[in-house]
Ligand SMILES: Nc1ncnc2c1ncn2[C@@H]1O[C@H](COP(=O)(O)OP(=O)(O)O)[C@@H](O)[C@H]1O
Protein backbone atom coordinates (compact mmCIF):
# COMPACT_ATOMS: atom_id res chain seq x y z
CA UNK A 420 0.00 0.00 0.00
CA UNK A 421 2.77 2.36 0.85
CA UNK A 422 4.31 1.64 -2.53
CA UNK A 423 1.12 2.58 -4.35
CA UNK A 424 0.79 5.85 -2.42
CA UNK A 425 4.36 6.68 -3.26
CA UNK A 426 3.69 6.05 -6.92
CA UNK A 427 0.74 8.45 -6.86
CA UNK A 428 2.85 11.20 -5.39
CA UNK A 429 5.91 10.80 -7.52
CA UNK A 430 4.44 9.91 -10.82
CA UNK A 431 0.91 11.22 -11.33
CA UNK A 432 -0.84 10.26 -14.51
CA UNK A 433 2.06 8.61 -16.30
CA UNK A 434 2.23 5.18 -17.92
CA UNK A 435 1.71 3.56 -14.54
CA UNK A 436 -2.01 4.30 -14.85
CA UNK A 437 -2.71 3.81 -18.55
CA UNK A 438 -3.95 0.52 -19.99
CA UNK A 439 -1.24 -2.06 -20.47
CA UNK A 440 0.16 -2.34 -23.98
CA UNK A 441 0.35 -6.12 -23.74
CA UNK A 442 -1.70 -8.28 -21.39
CA UNK A 443 -0.71 -11.91 -21.04
CA UNK A 444 -2.99 -14.30 -19.15
CA UNK A 445 -2.29 -17.97 -18.54
CA UNK A 446 -0.25 -18.09 -21.74
CA UNK A 447 1.01 -21.57 -22.63
CA UNK A 448 2.74 -23.26 -25.50
CA UNK A 449 3.59 -26.91 -25.95
CA UNK A 450 5.27 -28.70 -28.83
CA UNK A 451 4.76 -32.20 -30.13
CA UNK A 452 8.09 -33.96 -30.15
CA UNK A 453 9.10 -37.57 -30.91
CA UNK A 454 9.35 -38.05 -27.13
CA UNK A 455 5.85 -36.72 -26.50
CA UNK A 456 4.40 -33.36 -25.59
CA UNK A 457 6.94 -30.79 -24.47
CA UNK A 458 5.56 -27.98 -22.35
CA UNK A 459 7.76 -25.05 -23.43
CA UNK A 460 6.08 -22.06 -21.80
CA UNK A 461 3.73 -21.07 -19.05
CA UNK A 462 1.24 -20.64 -17.75
CA UNK A 463 2.57 -17.10 -17.83
CA UNK A 464 0.93 -13.86 -16.69
CA UNK A 465 2.37 -10.47 -17.50
CA UNK A 466 1.44 -6.89 -18.24
CA UNK A 467 3.71 -4.71 -20.35
CA UNK A 468 3.10 -0.97 -19.97
CA UNK A 469 2.73 1.33 -22.91
CA UNK A 470 6.12 2.84 -23.75
CA UNK A 471 7.94 0.56 -21.34
CA UNK A 472 11.36 -0.97 -21.96
CA UNK A 473 10.85 -4.42 -20.45
CA UNK A 474 13.76 -6.83 -20.11
CA UNK A 475 13.24 -10.57 -19.65
CA UNK A 476 15.95 -12.83 -18.25
CA UNK A 477 15.75 -16.56 -17.64
CA UNK A 478 17.64 -19.80 -18.08
CA UNK A 479 18.33 -21.22 -21.51
CA UNK A 480 15.41 -23.18 -22.93
CA UNK A 481 12.82 -21.74 -20.53
CA UNK A 482 10.58 -20.43 -23.31
CA UNK A 483 11.75 -16.83 -23.80
CA UNK A 484 11.98 -17.05 -27.59
CA UNK A 485 8.71 -18.97 -27.68
CA UNK A 486 7.08 -16.11 -25.79
CA UNK A 487 8.51 -13.53 -28.16
CA UNK A 488 7.46 -15.51 -31.22
CA UNK A 489 3.91 -15.61 -29.87
CA UNK A 490 4.07 -11.86 -29.25
CA UNK A 491 5.24 -11.34 -32.84
CA UNK A 492 2.38 -13.43 -34.20
CA UNK A 493 4.81 -16.00 -35.59
CA UNK A 494 3.48 -18.75 -33.34
CA UNK A 495 0.07 -19.46 -31.80
CA UNK A 496 -0.30 -20.19 -28.11
CA UNK A 497 -1.73 -23.57 -27.13
CA UNK A 498 -3.40 -22.09 -24.06
CA UNK A 499 -4.27 -18.77 -22.46
CA UNK A 500 -4.17 -15.48 -24.26
CA UNK A 501 -2.17 -12.43 -25.17
CA UNK A 502 -3.99 -9.16 -25.89
CA UNK A 503 -2.32 -6.13 -27.39
CA UNK A 504 -3.74 -2.65 -27.04
CA UNK A 505 -3.28 -1.41 -30.58
CA UNK A 506 -3.21 2.36 -31.00
CA UNK A 507 -2.31 3.11 -34.58
CA UNK A 508 -3.00 1.61 -37.97
CA UNK A 509 0.64 0.89 -38.76
CA UNK A 510 2.59 -2.31 -38.12
CA UNK A 511 2.06 -3.65 -34.63
CA UNK A 512 5.43 -5.22 -33.99
CA UNK A 513 8.84 -5.90 -35.45
CA UNK A 514 11.43 -8.38 -34.26
CA UNK A 515 15.22 -8.35 -34.02
CA UNK A 516 16.80 -11.79 -33.70
CA UNK A 517 20.14 -12.81 -32.23
CA UNK A 518 21.48 -14.19 -35.49
CA UNK A 519 20.87 -11.00 -37.51
CA UNK A 520 18.55 -12.82 -39.94
CA UNK A 521 19.17 -10.44 -42.79
CA UNK A 522 19.23 -11.57 -46.42
CA UNK A 523 22.77 -12.26 -47.67
CA UNK A 524 21.74 -11.61 -51.26
CA UNK A 525 20.39 -8.13 -50.56
CA UNK A 526 22.45 -5.00 -49.96
CA UNK A 527 22.24 -3.12 -46.67
CA UNK A 528 19.77 -0.67 -48.17
CA UNK A 529 17.64 -3.43 -49.72
CA UNK A 530 17.57 -5.28 -46.42
CA UNK A 531 16.39 -2.19 -44.55
CA UNK A 532 13.82 -1.38 -47.22
CA UNK A 533 12.54 -4.96 -47.06
CA UNK A 534 10.95 -4.14 -43.71
CA UNK A 535 8.70 -1.69 -45.56
CA UNK A 536 7.86 -3.89 -48.51
CA UNK A 537 6.14 -6.74 -46.71
CA UNK A 538 2.39 -6.42 -46.30
CA UNK A 539 0.57 -3.54 -47.91
CA UNK A 540 3.56 -2.25 -49.90
CA UNK A 541 6.04 0.54 -49.28
CA UNK A 542 4.63 3.80 -47.86
CA UNK A 543 5.06 7.08 -49.79
CA UNK A 544 7.86 8.24 -47.51
CA UNK A 545 9.77 4.94 -47.77
CA UNK A 546 12.90 6.51 -49.30
CA UNK A 547 13.08 9.13 -46.59
CA UNK A 548 12.59 6.61 -43.82
CA UNK A 549 15.18 4.20 -45.18
CA UNK A 550 17.62 7.12 -45.51
CA UNK A 551 16.94 8.29 -41.98
CA UNK A 552 17.50 4.90 -40.37
CA UNK A 553 20.59 4.15 -42.45
CA UNK A 554 22.01 7.44 -41.21
CA UNK A 555 20.89 7.00 -37.65
CA UNK A 556 22.56 3.60 -37.36
CA UNK A 557 25.75 4.69 -39.09
CA UNK A 558 25.07 2.57 -42.17
CA UNK A 559 24.82 5.25 -44.85
CA UNK A 560 28.32 4.62 -46.18
CA UNK A 561 27.59 0.88 -46.43
CA UNK A 562 24.21 1.11 -48.15
CA UNK A 563 25.42 -0.77 -51.21
CA UNK A 564 27.45 -3.35 -49.30
CA UNK A 565 26.34 -6.94 -48.82
CA UNK A 566 26.08 -8.51 -45.35
CA UNK A 567 29.14 -10.71 -45.99
CA UNK A 568 31.22 -7.53 -46.29
CA UNK A 569 30.14 -6.30 -42.86
CA UNK A 570 31.22 -7.02 -39.29
CA UNK A 571 28.80 -8.68 -36.84
CA UNK A 572 28.02 -5.34 -35.23
CA UNK A 573 27.19 -3.75 -38.55
CA UNK A 574 25.00 -6.68 -39.51
CA UNK A 575 23.08 -6.32 -36.27
CA UNK A 576 22.62 -2.61 -36.97
CA UNK A 577 21.01 -3.61 -40.28
CA UNK A 578 18.58 -5.86 -38.39
CA UNK A 579 17.73 -3.06 -35.99
CA UNK A 580 17.28 -0.53 -38.81
CA UNK A 581 15.05 -2.99 -40.65
CA UNK A 582 12.85 -3.35 -37.57
CA UNK A 583 12.73 0.37 -36.74
CA UNK A 584 12.05 1.58 -40.28
CA UNK A 585 8.52 0.16 -40.11
CA UNK A 586 7.90 2.25 -36.97
CA UNK A 587 6.22 -0.60 -35.11
CA UNK A 588 4.20 -0.01 -31.96
CA UNK A 589 6.18 -2.77 -30.24
CA UNK A 590 9.80 -3.70 -30.77
CA UNK A 591 10.65 -7.30 -29.88
CA UNK A 592 14.34 -8.08 -29.40
CA UNK A 593 15.58 -11.62 -28.82
CA UNK A 594 19.10 -11.48 -27.37
CA UNK A 595 20.06 -9.05 -30.13
CA UNK A 596 23.62 -8.46 -28.91
CA UNK A 597 24.45 -11.96 -27.69
CA UNK A 598 26.66 -12.78 -30.67
CA UNK A 599 28.77 -9.62 -30.36
CA UNK A 600 32.04 -9.32 -28.48
CA UNK A 601 31.94 -7.53 -25.14
CA UNK A 602 33.16 -4.14 -26.35
CA UNK A 603 30.88 -4.06 -29.34
CA UNK A 604 28.02 -5.15 -27.19
CA UNK A 605 28.58 -2.16 -24.90
CA UNK A 606 28.67 0.20 -27.86
CA UNK A 607 25.43 -1.23 -29.20
CA UNK A 608 23.81 -0.93 -25.77
CA UNK A 609 24.78 2.74 -25.67
CA UNK A 610 23.32 3.27 -29.10
CA UNK A 611 20.10 1.46 -28.32
CA UNK A 612 19.75 3.50 -25.13
CA UNK A 613 20.16 6.76 -27.05
CA UNK A 614 17.79 5.59 -29.79
CA UNK A 615 15.10 4.49 -27.40
CA UNK A 616 15.31 7.70 -25.39
CA UNK A 617 14.76 9.59 -28.63
CA UNK A 618 12.03 7.37 -30.16
CA UNK A 619 10.27 5.90 -27.16
CA UNK A 620 8.14 2.88 -27.86
CA UNK A 621 7.24 -0.34 -26.13
CA UNK A 622 10.20 -2.73 -26.17
CA UNK A 623 10.37 -6.34 -24.98
CA UNK A 624 14.04 -7.24 -24.80
CA UNK A 625 15.36 -10.70 -23.98
CA UNK A 626 18.88 -11.06 -22.69
CA UNK A 627 21.15 -13.40 -20.77
CA UNK A 628 23.07 -10.45 -19.49
CA UNK A 629 21.86 -8.92 -16.21
CA UNK A 630 24.06 -5.87 -16.62
CA UNK A 631 22.42 -5.20 -19.98
CA UNK A 632 18.94 -5.70 -18.50
CA UNK A 633 19.55 -3.19 -15.69
CA UNK A 634 21.18 -0.63 -17.97
CA UNK A 635 18.41 -0.69 -20.56
CA UNK A 636 15.22 -1.70 -18.79
CA UNK A 637 12.49 0.11 -16.90
CA UNK A 638 11.70 -3.26 -15.39
CA UNK A 639 13.38 -6.65 -15.36
CA UNK A 640 11.31 -9.86 -15.34
CA UNK A 641 12.89 -13.13 -14.23
CA UNK A 642 11.54 -16.37 -15.70
CA UNK A 643 11.69 -19.83 -14.13
CA UNK A 644 13.19 -22.82 -15.86
CA UNK A 645 11.03 -24.56 -18.48
CA UNK A 646 8.10 -24.30 -18.73
CA UNK A 647 8.84 -20.63 -18.10
CA UNK A 648 6.67 -18.46 -15.90
CA UNK A 649 7.50 -15.30 -14.00
CA UNK A 650 9.28 -15.72 -10.68
CA UNK A 651 10.66 -12.22 -10.15
CA UNK A 652 10.00 -8.67 -11.14
CA UNK A 653 12.25 -5.69 -10.44
CA UNK A 654 11.61 -2.02 -11.11
CA UNK A 655 14.77 -0.29 -12.31
CA UNK A 656 14.76 3.05 -10.48
CA UNK A 657 17.42 4.94 -12.43
CA UNK A 658 16.25 8.12 -14.13
CA UNK A 659 16.59 8.72 -17.86
CA UNK A 660 18.35 9.71 -19.96
CA UNK A 661 20.77 7.04 -18.82
CA UNK A 662 24.26 6.46 -20.06
CA UNK A 663 26.62 3.55 -19.62
CA UNK A 664 28.31 5.49 -16.76
CA UNK A 665 25.49 4.20 -14.60
CA UNK A 666 27.36 0.91 -14.44
CA UNK A 667 29.89 2.46 -12.08
CA UNK A 668 27.33 3.17 -9.36
CA UNK A 669 26.91 1.00 -6.28
CA UNK A 670 23.15 0.99 -6.70
CA UNK A 671 23.51 -0.47 -10.17
CA UNK A 672 25.69 -3.27 -8.89
CA UNK A 673 23.37 -3.89 -5.96
CA UNK A 674 20.31 -4.23 -8.18
CA UNK A 675 22.17 -6.53 -10.54
CA UNK A 676 23.18 -8.64 -7.57
CA UNK A 677 19.62 -8.77 -6.28
CA UNK A 678 18.29 -9.93 -9.63
CA UNK A 679 21.06 -12.50 -9.82
CA UNK A 680 20.10 -13.86 -6.39
CA UNK A 681 16.51 -14.25 -7.58
CA UNK A 682 17.49 -15.85 -10.87
CA UNK A 683 19.89 -18.20 -9.19
CA UNK A 684 17.49 -19.49 -6.56
CA UNK A 685 14.23 -19.45 -8.52
CA UNK A 686 15.32 -20.15 -12.05
CA UNK A 687 18.42 -22.29 -11.69
CA UNK A 688 17.29 -24.06 -8.55
CA UNK A 689 19.73 -25.35 -5.94
CA UNK A 690 23.03 -23.60 -5.39
CA UNK A 691 24.95 -26.66 -6.57
CA UNK A 692 23.28 -26.58 -10.00
CA UNK A 693 25.39 -25.49 -12.94
CA UNK A 694 25.04 -21.72 -13.00
CA UNK A 695 26.68 -18.88 -14.86
CA UNK A 696 29.26 -16.85 -12.96
CA UNK A 697 27.73 -14.45 -10.49
CA UNK A 698 28.49 -10.74 -10.84
CA UNK A 699 31.50 -10.02 -8.66
CA UNK A 700 29.95 -7.34 -6.49
CA UNK A 701 29.23 -7.30 -2.81
CA UNK A 702 25.65 -8.09 -1.84
CA UNK A 703 23.66 -5.20 -0.50
CA UNK A 704 20.23 -6.60 0.01
CA UNK A 705 16.96 -4.81 0.53
CA UNK A 706 17.85 -1.64 -1.36
CA UNK A 707 15.29 -2.27 -4.03
CA UNK A 708 11.64 -2.93 -3.68
CA UNK A 709 10.51 -6.02 -5.54
CA UNK A 710 7.75 -4.84 -7.82
CA UNK A 711 5.43 -7.71 -6.93
N1 LIG B 1 9.41 -25.87 -32.77
C1 LIG B 1 9.75 -26.54 -31.66
N2 LIG B 1 9.55 -27.88 -31.56
C2 LIG B 1 9.89 -28.55 -30.44
N3 LIG B 1 10.42 -27.97 -29.34
C3 LIG B 1 10.64 -26.65 -29.38
C4 LIG B 1 10.33 -25.86 -30.53
N4 LIG B 1 10.66 -24.56 -30.27
C5 LIG B 1 11.15 -24.55 -29.02
N5 LIG B 1 11.15 -25.80 -28.49
C6 LIG B 1 11.57 -26.17 -27.14
O1 LIG B 1 10.89 -25.34 -26.23
C7 LIG B 1 11.71 -24.98 -25.14
C8 LIG B 1 11.78 -23.46 -25.07
O2 LIG B 1 12.50 -22.97 -26.19
P1 LIG B 1 12.88 -21.44 -26.38
O3 LIG B 1 11.63 -20.64 -26.28
O4 LIG B 1 13.66 -21.33 -27.62
O5 LIG B 1 13.78 -21.17 -25.10
P2 LIG B 1 14.76 -19.92 -24.75
O6 LIG B 1 14.56 -18.89 -25.80
O7 LIG B 1 14.32 -19.47 -23.39
O8 LIG B 1 16.15 -20.47 -24.70
C9 LIG B 1 13.06 -25.63 -25.41
O9 LIG B 1 13.10 -26.83 -24.68
C10 LIG B 1 13.05 -25.88 -26.90
O10 LIG B 1 13.84 -26.98 -27.23
Ligand SMILES: [Mg+2]
Pocket residue numbers: 483484485593
Ligand atom coordinates in the same frame (compact mmCIF):
# COMPACT_ATOMS: atom_id res chain seq x y z
MG1 LIG C 1 15.93 -18.05 -27.12
